Amino acid sequence: MLTTLAVANYRSLRDLVIPLGRLTLVTGANGSGKTSLYRALRLLAETAQGRLIATLAQEGGFTSTLWAGPETISRTMRQGRVPIQGGPRSKPISLALGFAGDAYGYAIDLGMPSPENPFPLDPVIKGEAMWTGERLSRSSLFAERRNALVRLRMSDSGVWREAMDALSPFDSMVTHCADPADGFELLSMRERMRDWRFYDALRTDPDAPARRPGIHTYTPVLASDGADLAAALATIRAIGDARTLDETIEAAFPGSRLLDDPAGLRLRQHGLLRPLGPTELSDGTLRFLLLVAALLSPRPPELMVLNEPEASLHPSLMPPLAHLLKTAARQTQIVLVSHSAALIAALRETGCCEEVRLEKSFGETAAPDCESPAWTWPKR
Missing domain, CATH: 3.40.50 (Rossmann fold)
Structure with missing residues (x-):
């Protein structure tokens, strides 16, 4: 069972981490972000089908699906003492999706394409991670992708090996690196996601x-x-x-x-x-x-x-x-x-x-009544 859903910088979901139960009821006023949360879950499922990038392009392209507000909303902005405005970025532009559950967890980090990219609406995959259990840690991680390099930890020895060193920025390790031997957990999770x-x-x-x-x-x-x-x-x-x-x-x-x-x-x-x-x-x-x-x-x-x-x-x-x-x-x-x-x-x-x-405040969706589960995004 999934216990956590995490979304960052997708439409109004600037930084949302919510718990999931056996039956989770998502409510809120019109425009509060319910449909965006639904789409975020669907995008995760599209990753296992190899359709994530194309689906984002159909939604209007990467830039149109990104959080449109400032990187952070300060207290003075919320108090109305200063106008809502952007500033120097402290982090790279990113749209991230992830989930965790009793057995496995997964996260994907999408970034801006390079200027010479012939498909400007398509984001590129900067990083992915898959781990056992509910928390990402060095010991629980068994599959990792950073840019074009994918590493898998062999299930019998625990030794890491390079599964691919030139994975396309448009392809996910979930669809291209699942291996019945060394990448069995990756293969298992892919099939489970495809069944959603x-x-x-x-x-x-x-x-x-x-x-x-x-x-x-x-x-x-x-x-x-x-x-x-x-x-x-x-x-x-x-x-x-x-x-x-x-x-x-x-x-x-x-x-x-x-x-x-x-x-x-x-x-x-x-x-x-x-x-x-x-x-x-x-x-x-x-x-x-x-x-x-x-x-x-x-x-x-x-x-x-x-x-x-x-x-x-x-x-x-x-x-x-x-x-x-x-x-x-x-x-x-x-x-x-x-x-x-x-x-x-x-x-x-x-x-x-x-x-x-x-509920939505300053354009950002939040779940004020929920205690956010602990969550760690993978590093690029």
Whole structure:
């Protein structure tokens, strides 16, 4: 389980280190930095897929994603005695992302490209580190990258060896230096990061992928756009927790049940003479079914991140959704970003979530109610 998320100089997250629990609820007003935190987690996952640099370019390039304020905000600036202004930098320009958990920790440090770089929107990777346990230290470090040089510590002898001395500044050691022998821990962490799941684009409009006809086939993981909803629900019933599936549908829509129809999704609702297909379901009903398929996956990931899943849902669906999240958190760690007062209240009643409330001051996102875990960034 991840216990710490650290972000430095990414959008409004100038220096944020927060704790993560089994089910972490991220709240805050609009513009407080919730989406930036979600994107930071997604960028870490993109590192394991080899897409980090391209994703940052798609966000507008390295400079547009950097913290736009001064390197430090002094007390006199906060008191209004002097204007907000920059000054001589004491550290190099950097955007850093990292996490730590029970087993491993990882951090990556991105910097400005050189003037002759033909791709000015792309940052370069200045440093990376991977270590065992929650704290980075000389003894826990087992993989290190500084500029183009990557060193791995051999698991049997503890001796360091050079794995690569000319790694491209656009490539991560996570994707290019994982070795089944000397770099087994690096390989293991890469595969675990690749298994993280993100759901923030579960569309319910008339042209949504989930409304298209779908056949029942083995589908233990719901697609990120929900296109295989019918197959995912059928797979839960066949090899997953069918009882919880039925109980969740009953709690959300009393008197309703999903039908085993090989032709696709069919929901029998109380009072109707025939079941409804995906094109006939309301936006809220369809979205709830999408969340059910994601959270009751027969192949739960180590980490699932949901961004504002309550969209289109009636307040009456928040208690069943909170119970579903609590149930799913027994098998997978969940980070939930939400500003729904009804869902937040329902989750608080379950007593199973750790809440991280974000607020913004002087353009900077902070978590004032959280005690920041100890964190050390790797050296360049």
